[in-house]
Amino acid sequence: MKRGAHYDIAVIGAGASGLLAAISAAQIGPGLRIVIVEKNSEPAKKLYATGNGRCNYMNRFVKPEDFRSAGTEGVPPHAKSLFSGSSAEKMIRFLRELGIEPREEEDGRLYPRSNQAADVVRALLTAVGNAGIEIVCGFDVREISQIEDSCKILSAERDYLYARRVVIATGGKAGIQYGCTGDGYKLAASFGHSVIKPIPALTQLVTRDDISMMVGARVRARIKLLGVMGYGSRLAAEDSGEVQFTRDSLSGICTFNVSRFLRYEEGVSYRAELDLMEEYSDQSVEELLTHRRAGFRNEPVPMLLTGLVPDRVASYISSRAGAKPGRLCASLESSDIKRIARLLKTLSFDITGTKSWKDAQVTCGGVSLSEVDPQSFASARSKYLYLAGELLDVDARCGGFNLSFAFASGMAAGMAAARSL
Numbered sequence: 001m002k003r004g005a006h007y008d009i010a011v012i013g014a015g016a017s018g019l020l021a022a023i024s025a026a027q028i029g030p031g032l033r034i035v036i037v038e039k040n041s042e043p044a045k046k047l048y049a050t051g052n053g054r055c056n057y058m059n060r061f062v063k064p065e066d067f068r069s070a071g072t073e074g075v076p077p078h079a080k081s082l083f084s085g086s087s088a089e090k091m092i093r094f095l096r097e098l099g100i101e102p103r104e105e106e107d108g109r110l111y112p113r114s115n116q117a118a119d120v121v122r123a124l125l126t127a128v129g130n131a132g133i134e135i136v137c138g139f140d141v142r143e144i145s146q147i148e149d150s151c152k153i154l155s156a157e158r159d160y161l162y163a164r165r166v167v168i169a170t171g172g173k174a175g176i177q178y179g180c181t182g183d184g185y186k187l188a189a190s191f192g193h194s195v196i197k198p199i200p201a202l203t204q205l206v207t208r209d210d211i212s213m214m215v216g217a218r219v220r221a222r223i224k225l226l227g228v229m230g231y232g233s234r235l236a237a238e239d240s241g242e243v244q245f246t247r248d249s250l251s252g253i254c255t256f257n258v259s260r261f262l263r264y265e266e267g268v269s270y271r272a273e274l275d276l277m278e279e280y281s282d283q284s285v286e287e288l289l290t291h292r293r294a295g296f297r298n299e300p301v302p303m304l305l306t307g308l309v310p311d312r313v314a315s316y317i318s319s320r321a322g323a324k325p326g327r328l329c330a331s332l333e334s335s336d337i338k339r340i341a342r343l344l345k346t347l348s349f350d351i352t353g354t355k356s357w358k359d360a361q362v363t364c365g366g367v368s369l370s371e372v373d374p375q376s377f378a379s380a381r382s383k384y385l386y387l388a389g390e391l392l393d394v395d396a397r398c399g400g401f402n403l404s405f406a407f408a409s410g411m412a413a414g415m416a417a418a419r420s421l
């Protein structure tokens with residue numbers, strides 16, 4: 001790119017939404033001069049890491065109700081416009097045309113057949129190349145200013161270009177190691193957009209309890225996140241699945257899914273409760289343990305939980321129940337059995353917060369939806385500007401929904417930008 005070059009459309013950010021915006025714009029207007037500028041030295045750095053390197057790029061059953069917004073009550077209108085009717089099928093077809101052949105896993109999660117995120121990137125970059133779209137890497141956008149009938153886009157190195165339309169697709173703040181440091185919020189704010197405070201989501205819950213003896217253990221559980229105020233508590237969110245214990249946090253997909261509901265509010269502390277025997281009633285757990293006590297009478301207390309939970313979790317629970325090491329099951333009173341049963345049904349941890357942006361998979365919060373058109377993703381603040389992807393105040397649980405939104409909103413923004421010219 002020559003310094004000061006002129007383009008019809010400039011897309012800021014070569015991530016999921018930016019690449020789709022550029023590809024879609026080129027399909028609408030084949031002769032348009034389109035450039036993607038990216039601050040990293042290579043495009044799509046985050047995409048390689050998605051889905052543990054396999055890229056869960058969409059969900060076949062995606063629907064508007066899968067999405068939330070921190071600043072808007074109910075289903076975000078932007079998700080309604082993108083995912084109503086048969087739009088998911090259309091998007092899957094569109095991506096197949098680009099060479100992304102789906103393989104479906106549980107709950108409609110779509111991965112590339114090869115199971116390699118790199119192949120999703122390769123297909124998108126091939127489409128970018130075929131459409132004659134230019135990608136300029138190492139271009140860290142710091143400022144967008146309107147000059148007559150176009151925008152001047154200035155980089156940190158004082159390089160610049162002009163474009164008649166600009167799509168900001170810089171992502172949020174999640175995964176800072178992939179280049180997402182919230183730059184898009186500042187760029188949007190410079191046009192008068194407001195930003196709903198971004199917080200890390202789809203991430204671990206950090207506990208102050210010493211759980212070091214359970215490191216590496218995995219359990220099936222129902223997790224409840226409770227906001228505690230004084231003597232009362234309210235359910236913030238709940239989910240079921242596999243919970244993993246790290247040195248200082250609870251991890252696993254169901255934990256990630258509830259993390260966005262942890263708000264740092266004055267006077268509210270948080271507690272996570274795990275039900276390790278979800279299909280059993282309180283009473284049936286107690287009866288089960290009472291029955292097992294006879295069979296394991298000459299064994300240490302953790303053995304009472306053999307086959308119910310992993311050994312490390314059994315040791316932790318028996319220590320939380322106050323059983324001294326070496327104590328035998330035969331010595332357990334009914335009150336001890338009750339206490340252990342209660343811990344299996346409600347193993348609670350004080351939660352001090354979530355992990356930071358480096359560990360978060362998505363951002364909750366972002367550019368306010370009230371200032372972005374739900375059909376075209378055009379800015380209500382400037383006719384030159386479009387916004388797409390995680391930058392916006394939309395997020396979803398794990399399962400391919402966040403990339404679905406990034407791709408679909410990128411497509412909508414790119415097409416609308418091209419049509420406006």
Ligand SMILES: Cc1cc2nc3c(=O)[nH]c(=O)nc-3n(C[C@H](O)[C@H](O)[C@H](O)COP(=O)(O)OP(=O)(O)OC[C@H]3O[C@@H](n4cnc5c(N)ncnc54)[C@H](O)[C@@H]3O)c2cc1C
Pocket residue numbers: 012013014015016017018037038039040043044045046047049050051052055056057058139140141142169170171172174175178179180181183184360361362388389390391399400401402403404406
């Ligand atoms: C580890 C990890 C795994 C994930 N796995 C999944 C998954 O399997 N399925 C799923 O649905 N979602 C997943 N997500 C979430 C998903 O990747 C994001 O929601 C999605 O990538 C957002 O797309 P985007 O285009 O809005 O932003 P991004 O993909 O983050 O792209 C934004 C791009 O803009 C660039 N940029 C930022 N600022 C500037 C600037 N000032 N100038 C120029 N360029 C800039 C960035 O470098 C980046 O390349 C995962 C996230 C992480 C971190």
